[in-house]
Amino acid sequence: MTAHAKTALITGITGQDGGHLAPLLHDKGYNVYGIIRGQSNLKKERLLEEFPYVELIEADLLDPSSIIRAVEQSNPDEFYNLAAISHVGYSFKNPTLTLDTTARGVLNCLEAIRMTGRSDTTRFYQASTSEMYGGLDYNRPGLGYDESSLFHPRSPYGVAKLYGHWIAKNYRESYGIFVSCGILFNHEGERRGVEFVTRKITKAVARIHLGLQDNLELGDLWPKRDWGYAGDYVRGMWQMLQHHEPDDFVLATGEAHSIEEFLTQAFNEVGIDDWSPYVKRSQGLVRPAEVDILLGNPAKAEKTLGWKREVDFRGLVRLMVLHDIADGKTFQRANSVAQIAQPGE
Numbered sequence: 001m002t003a004h005a006k007t008a009l010i011t012g013i014t015g016q017d018g019g020h021l022a023p024l025l026h027d028k029g030y031n032v033y034g035i036i037r038g039q040s041n042l043k044k045e046r047l048l049e050e051f052p053y054v055e056l057i058e059a060d061l062l063d064p065s066s067i068i069r070a071v072e073q074s075n076p077d078e079f080y081n082l083a084a085i086s087h088v089g090y091s092f093k094n095p096t097l098t099l100d101t102t103a104r105g106v107l108n109c110l111e112a113i114r115m116t117g118r119s120d121t122t123r124f125y126q127a128s129t130s131e132m133y134g135g136l137d138y139n140r141p142g143l144g145y146d147e148s149s150l151f152h153p154r155s156p157y158g159v160a161k162l163y164g165h166w167i168a169k170n171y172r173e174s175y176g177i178f179v180s181c182g183i184l185f186n187h188e189g190e191r192r193g194v195e196f197v198t199r200k201i202t203k204a205v206a207r208i209h210l211g212l213q214d215n216l217e218l219g220d221l222w223p224k225r226d227w228g229y230a231g232d233y234v235r236g237m238w239q240m241l242q243h244h245e246p247d248d249f250v251l252a253t254g255e256a257h258s259i260e261e262f263l264t265q266a267f268n269e270v271g272i273d274d275w276s277p278y279v280k281r282s283q284g285l286v287r288p289a290e291v292d293i294l295l296g297n298p299a300k301a302e303k304t305l306g307w308k309r310e311v312d313f314r315g316l317v318r319l320m321v322l323h324d325i326a327d328g329k330t331f332q333r334a335n336s337v338a339q340i341a342q343p344g345e
C-alpha cells in the first residue's frame with residue numbers, strides 16, 4: 001500500500017520563502033495549497049505560471065473566517081505560516097497593520113486549526129525571527145543567540161513577532177497542537193524583495209555594472225546581520241515539522257557581516273573596489289531604533305535535525321549579483337526590442 005500524499009497549506013506563498021518552499025514540498029510529493037490575498041488576477045496568473053501545481057485559495061490573515069475556510073478546503077497535514085508584514089522599516093510607519101497581520105494573524109491561523117477540530121492532525125510552522133532578540137549589548141551571547149536567549153525586540157515588527165512566537169508556543173502547551181517555531185536569522189537570495197537591503201544592493205550593483213543606474217541610496221552601513229540563503233532555510237522549516245516532537249529552533253550561519261561588508265563584496269563581484277562614488281547616504285532610511293548585531297547559533301538545529309546551511313556569505317552575494325546581472329540583461333534586450341518596434345522613428 002502506498003502512503004497517502006501529504007498536504008501542505010502555505011500562507012505568504014507570494015513572498016520570498018513561499019517561493020522556495022512551494023517547489024521543495026512539490027518535489028517531495030506534497031499537494032500544495034497557497035493562500036493568496038487581494039483582488040489581483042495578475043498576481044494569481046504570475047504565481048500559477050511559475051508554480052502550476054499550487055492550488056490557490058483566496059484568503060487574508062486579517063479575516064479569520066477566510067483562514068478557517070482555507071483550512072477546511074485544504075485539510076492540511078502541515079500548515080506553514082509565512083505571511084506577515086515583514087519589513088522592519090515599514091512596521092514603524094504602519095504599526096497597527098503590523099500588529100494585526102504579524103501578531104493577530106498567527107492567532108487566526110491557530111484558532112482555525114483548533115476550531116475546525118484539527119488540533120491532533122495539523123502540524124503548524126510559525127515563522128519567528130531573530131528580530132525578537134534586538135541585538136543590544138546586554139543580552140548578546142558570545143557564541144550567538146540561541147533558543148534560550150533573552151528577547152528584546154526593537155521595532156513594531158519585532159514586538160508583533162514576539163506575540164506570534166508566544167501565542168504559537170501557548171497553543172502547543174494548551175491544546176497539544178504540533179507547533180514548531182523557527183527563529184530564523186536573515187536569509188536572502190534571488191527571490192528577496194527589493195525593499196530589503198541585500199537585494200537593493202545586488203540589484204543596484206548589477207544595474208550600475210550594466211550602465212542602467214548611476215548610484216544607490218542607503219541608510220546605516222554599520223549594523224551587522226547573520227545572512228544565509230533562503231533555500232537552505234526553507235529546508236530547515238520542513239525538517240522542523242518532520243521531527244518527532246514540536247520545538248523551537250534557531251536557523252543561522254553563525255557569522256555576522258556589516259552592510260558595508262556586503263556592499264564591498266557585491267561591488268567586488270563586478271570588479272569595483274571603491275564603491276564610494278556610487279553610494280549616497282539617506283537619513284530617511286535610518287530607523288527610529290536599530291538592531292545593532294544579529295549573530296545566531298544554530299547548534300540545536302544542526303544536532304537535532306541534521307540541518308546544515310550550504311551557501312556561505314561569499315556564495316550568497318555572488319549568486320544574487322549574478323542573478324541580477326542576468327535580469328538586467330533581459331531588461332536591456334526587452335528595451336532595445338521595444339525601441340526598434342517604435343513606429344515612425
Ligand code: NAP
Pocket residue numbers: 011012013014015016017018035036037038059060061062081082083084085086087101127128129130183184185186187188193
Ligand atoms: P516576504 O517576502 O515579505 O513575504 C511576506 C508574505 O506575506 C507575502 O506573500 C505577502 O503577500 C504575505 N502577506 C502580508 N500580509 C498578508 C495578509 N494580511 N494576509 C495574507 N498574506 C499576507 O517575507 P519572507 O522573507 O518570505 O519571510 C517569510 C516569513 O518569515 C515572514 O513571516 C517573515 O516575517 C519571517 N522571517 C523572514 C526572515 C527573512 O530573513 N526573510 C527572517 C526571519 C523571519 P502579498 O504578496 O499579497 O503582499
Ligand code: G4F
Pocket residue numbers: 086087088089129130131184185186187195196197198200217218219220221223225259285286287290291294
Ligand atoms: O534588509 P533589512 O531591511 O532587514 P532586517 O531589518 O534585518 O529584517 C529582515 O530580517 C529579519 C530577521 O532578522 C526578518 F525577520 C525581517 O522580516 C526581514 O526579513 O535591513 C538590514 C539592515 C538594517 O540594519 C537596516 O537599517 O540594513 C540596514 N539598511 C541600511 N540601508 C537598510 C538600508 N535596510 C533597508 N531595507 N534599506 C536600506 O536602504
